Amino acid sequence: MREIVVISGKGGTGKTSLTGAFAHLASNKVVCDLDVDAPDLHLLLRPQTGQTEEFFSGHVAEIDKGLCTQCGLCASMCRYEAVRVDKDTFSIDPLRCEGCKVCVAFCPVGAILFPEKYCGRWHISSTRFGPLVHAQLFAGEPNSGRLVTLLKQQARQLAKFRGNELILSDGAPGIGCPVISSLSGADLAVAVTEPTPSGRHDLERVADLCGHFQIALAVIINKFDLNPEEADGIEAFCRSKGYAVIARLPHDPVVTKAMVEGRVVTELPETDFSREVRKTWRKIEELAARGRKD
Amino acid sequence: MIVSIASGKGGTGKTTVAASLTRVWKRPLVAVDLDVEAPNLHLFLRPVIEESGPAWIEIPVVDESRCTFCQACSELCQFKAINVLGSVVLTFPEMCHGCGGCIAICPERAISPGKRELGEISRGRAGSTEFLMGRLKIGEAMSPPLMRQVKSRLKDMICASGRDAIIDAPPGVSCPAVNAVMDSDVIVLVTEPTPFGFHDFKLAWEAFAPFGKPMGVVINRAGIGNREVYSFCAEKEIPLLAEAPYERAVAEAYARGRIIADLSPEFRNIFVSLYAKIFELAAGTLLMEAPHA
Numbered sequence: 001m002r003e004i005v006v007i008s009g010k011g012g013t014g015k016t017s018l019t020g021a022f023a024h025l026a027s028n029k030v031v032c033d034l035d036v037d038a039p040d041l042h043l044l045l046r047p048q049t050g051q052t053e054e055f056f057s058g059h060v061a062e063i064d065k066g067l068c069t070q071c072g073l074c075a076s077m078c079r080y081e082a083v084r085v086d087k088d089t090f091s092i093d094p095l096r097c098e099g100c101k102v103c104v105a106f107c108p109v110g111a112i113l114f115p116e117k118y119c120g121r122w123h124i125s126s127t128r129f130g131p132l133v134h135a136q137l138f139a140g141e142p143n144s145g146r147l148v149t150l151l152k153q154q155a156r157q158l159a160k161f162r163g164n165e166l167i168l169s170d171g172a173p174g175i176g177c178p179v180i181s182s183l184s185g186a187d188l189a190v191a192v193t194e195p196t197p198s199g200r201h202d203l204e205r206v207a208d209l210c211g212h213f214q215i216a217l218a219v220i221i222n223k224f225d226l227n228p229e230e231a232d233g234i235e236a237f238c239r240s241k242g243y244a245v246i247a248r249l250p251h252d253p254v255v256t257k258a259m260v261e262g263r264v265v266t267e268l269p270e271t272d273f274s275r276e277v278r279k280t281w282r283k284i285e286e287l288a289a290r291g292r293k294d
Numbered sequence: 295m296i297v298s299i300a301s302g303k304g305g306t307g308k309t310t311v312a313a314s315l316t317r318v319w320k321r322p323l324v325a326v327d328l329d330v331e332a333p334n335l336h337l338f339l340r341p342v343i344e345e346s347g348p349a350w351i352e353i354p355v356v357d358e359s360r361c362t363f364c365q366a367c368s369e370l371c372q373f374k375a376i377n378v379l380g381s382v383v384l385t386f387p388e389m390c391h392g393c394g395g396c397i398a399i400c401p402e403r404a405i406s407p408g409k410r411e412l413g414e415i416s417r418g419r420a421g422s423t424e425f426l427m428g429r430l431k432i433g434e435a436m437s438p439p440l441m442r443q444v445k446s447r448l449k450d451m452i453c454a455s456g457r458d459a460i461i462d463a464p465p466g467v468s469c470p471a472v473n474a475v476m477d478s479d480v481i482v483l484v485t486e487p488t489p490f491g492f493h494d495f496k497l498a499w500e501a502f503a504p505f506g507k508p509m510g511v512v513i514n515r516a517g518i519g520n521r522e523v524y525s526f527c528a529e530k531e532i533p534l535l536a537e538a539p540y541e542r543a544v545a546e547a548y549a550r551g552r553i554i555a556d557l558s559p560e561f562r563n564i565f566v567s568l569y570a571k572i573f574e575l576a577a578g579t580l581l582m583e584a585p586h587a
Contacts, residue, residue, distance in 0.1 A: 009332050011465045012305010016490065037466035038302045038494040059372065079393050080442075095472055100393030101372050139501030140472035145435060173304040173465055174331035177435040196549040198309060198334035205332065205432060212433040227549035251545070256518050259489045 001159055002288045003152075003167045005034070005186045008193065009202030011173035014222040015192045017255045018277065019170040020044035020264035023129045025281040029166035031127070032155040033134040034182045036120065036147045041170045044264050047125030047132045055120040055135065055150065057143040058099040061092045067111035074103035074112065095140050119143055122151060124158065131158060144172070148181035166288075175202075175209045188288045189215045190246075194223045195230035203234065207243060218244045218287050220280060223251035244287060247280040249273060296452070296459045297572055298478035300502070302494025304332075304465035306486045307514035307538070310548060312462040313338040314555035314565040315572075316423055322457040325420065326448055327427035328474040329464040330413060330437050338553050341418035341425035349428065349443050350409040351392040351436075356383045360404035367396035367405060392439060412440045415447060424451060437470045445477060467494075467501035475502055480576050481509040482535065482568075488519035495523060499532065508575045512568065515540035533580055536568040 006022070008015040020041060023031045033041040061082070063074070068090050075083035075090065082096035083103065092103075092112075104112045119142075122135035133155045137144050155167045169186075172178040183189060189210050193203040203219065210217040219238050224231040231248060238245045252273040258265045266274045299312045312335055316325045327335040354367070354376055365378045375390035376383065387410045397405045413430040428444035430437050448459055463474035475481050481502050485495035495511070502509060510533040513523060517540045527534055538544075538554065538561070547557055555565045574580035 010305060010334070011303060011332075037468040037471075038304075038497055040303070040490040040493060043489050043493055077394070077398065095469075095476060098391055098393060099372055100391060100395055101370060102393050102395040102398065105370050105395065105399060137468050139467045139497065140469060142438070142469040144468050174329075174437075175432065176331045176430060176437045176470070179331075180433070180435050194549070197337035197551045198332070201334060201337055202332040208432040223545075223549075226546050230549060251542075253518070256488055260520050262489070 001165055001167065003169070003186045004188045004190060004284060004288050005169045005171050005182050006190045006192060007171035007179060007182065007206055008173055008191060009175060009206035010193070010198050013192045013194045013199055014255060016040045016044070016170050017259060017265065018192055018220065018222070019168065021266045021277045022168055022281050022284070024264045024266045025278060026166055026168055028164050029130060029168050030155045030159040030162070030164050031129060031132045032151055032167055032169040033132065034148050034151060034169045034178065035172040036135045036137045036144050036151070036178065037172060039134055039136060042132065042134055044259065044262060045127040045129060045132055046262050047127045047134070049123050049125045051124045053122050054118060055122055055147055056116045057119045057146050058117050059101065059114045060094050060097050060099055060117045061103050062113040062115060063090050063092055064111045064113060065089060067109055069109055071108060073106055073108065077102050077106055120147055122147065122154070124154065133158065145177040145181040148178050152185065175205050179209065183210065183213050183215050186215050188284070189217045190220060190284055191217060192220045192222050193234060195221060195227040195234060200230060200234055204237070207241065216287070218246045218284060220247045220249065221245060222249045224248040225250050246283040246287070247276060249276050295480065295576060296461065296478040297480045297482060298461045298463050298475040299482050299484060300463040300471060300475050300498060301465055301484045302467055302498035303485070303491050306484050306491055308465070308484045309334045309338060309462055310514065310554050311482065311484050311512055312460050313553045315460055315569060317553055317555040318562065318565045318569050319458065319460070320569070322422070322455060324424040324426055324448060324451050324457050324459045326444065326459055326461045328441055328444060328461050330428040330430040330440050330444070331464060333427050333429050335462045336425070336427055337551060339420040339423070339425060341420035343416045343418035346414055346416040349412045349415050349440050351390065351412050351439050352394060352407045353387040353390045353392065353410045354385055354396045354405045355408035356385060357404045357406065358383060360402045362402055364401065366399045366401060370395045370399050388435070391436070412436065415444055424457065426451065437464070438473050441470060441473050467497045472501060476505060479507065480572055481507050482512055482572065483509065484512045484514055485523055486515040486519065487513055487521065487523050491519065492523045492526070496526065499530070508578070510535040510571070510575050512536045512538070514538045531582060533575060533582055535571045535575065536564050538564055
């Protein structure tokens with residue numbers, strides 16, 4: 001089985017629109033949206049939800065005001081400024097609470113509860129392109145990395161059960177916790193960038209991240225015609241680092257048009273852009289086959 | 295006054311708005327990049343960095359000669375960062391959230407604070423604007439502890455100088471994004487009128503509305519996509535603070551590192567008006583204009 005993850009560093013480079021098109025073009029696969037914070041792939045794939053599960057992760061402290069003696073020890077030990085003192089009432093700000101349990105362990109009167117945290121929901125759905133494993137983390141919640149890991153486990157189980165050979169995932173922006181979790185176990189990362197100062201800067205960071213975890217990387221320069229010289233610069237950078245640049249795609253309003261229709265670009269009447277996207281997918285398949293570990 | 299520039303979806307123009315606002319801001323200002331995973335504001339403001347240094351998180355260092363392997367530390371740790379196996383103590387610094395619990399609970403005082411680098415914090419100046427940014431180290435998973443340190447530096451800078459602050463926040467609505475906006479006075483949500491932009495805008499609005507802070511929207515790339523975001527804002531009475539039209543020439547100028555407010559007097563005026571509206575929004579005197587849904 002192969003696992004391909006589409007990432008970008010910078011948001012808004014076209015990662016999800018391209019993943020949607022690849023989901024259309026790929027055969028025999030499970031699709032997975034690993035951007036659990038602000039997922040968008042379902043807007044293109046319009047899933048029919050089959051199974052929904054609750055995601056619990058970590059704990060949050062809660063002060064029992066009836067037992068609290070207002071000694072202030074919790075507030076002095078909390079590293080996250082999560083203990084609020086309002087007149088003589090102590091309470092925990094759940095958005096700041098890191099769930100470290102220090103206040104719970106040290107409260108001299110045992111006045112702090114530590115319930116498990118309900119952080120989000122995940123789903124296994126069916127779409128016109130096959131099954132989609134996806135989730136929504138609730139606002140302000142941490143542990144997105146754990147939810148990403150859970151989604152990947154579900155996708156692997158499902159793919160194994162169905163005899164699928166590929167897991168195609170849409171990653172999160174950035175280089176932190178959810179992205180690191182997305183990359184773990186991947187055979188190939190596909191980074192979508194754009195020829196802007198931010199696009200290039202964030203590509204360099206996400207490429208270093210792939211290097212750090214020894215994940216093979218291929219690069220797509222989207223909207224290359226917005227700044228062809230910068231696109232050349234990005235290509236030269238990739239060449240110097242040994243990353244394959246597999247496509248230069250033009251800035252095309254057809255991407256937004258498809259999004260508004262709830263479809264992917266390759267489902268619309270063929271354009272230069274969608275032809276290039278098809279070619280790009282073939283290259284990704286070749287690279288992933290070459291990089292397979294099993 | 296602290297103004298956060300946030301968005302659900304990445305790439306809608308947060309940094310563009312933050313940089314352009316910086317250009318037209320009339321009062322003394324600190325421009326802060328809190329998108330520590332992918333900081334980009336410096337690429338547009340091009341500050342002269344005056345000071346840059348590593349940011350650390352506290353981690354446990356165990357003196358095994360004093361340890362009795364009682365496991366009090368590993369039982370407390372919620373992050374699997376310290377583990378006692380027989381007569382060996384294993385620490386996993388990259389899992390540690392720096393809560394200090396193991397150090398405090400150890401009955402033998404066998405654990406002392408060490409440190410692990412999270413990234414770096416830089417301070418500088420772009421013209422008369424002070425500049426502050428955090429940059430997460432590659433391979434580091436945890437951005438909130440670095441963001442907390444940047445925010446604490448910002449607090450010192452504001453207290454000392456009385457300056458306003460513009461925060462370029464990370465995208466999304468999970469803990470890094472919420473961390474960035476929770477201490478600000480005004481939240482400006484930047485979106486684009488596309489299905490992705492609208493979907494993530496709704497998530498952000500739902501996430502930030504409970505803070506009860508004045509919040510308004512800037513619609514970037516107006517003219518593409520559809521009108522869903524306008525209808526939603528009208529229905530929820532979310533003030534539309536500014537609209538920047540989509541023009542290919544603007545996208546090309548941005549790709550060359552230009553700040554949109556510098557492109558033409560028309561574009562500059564969009565942000566001059568946004569500046570005024572942010573103050574009206576903060577003061578509660580902003581008149582709701584019905585967005586033309």
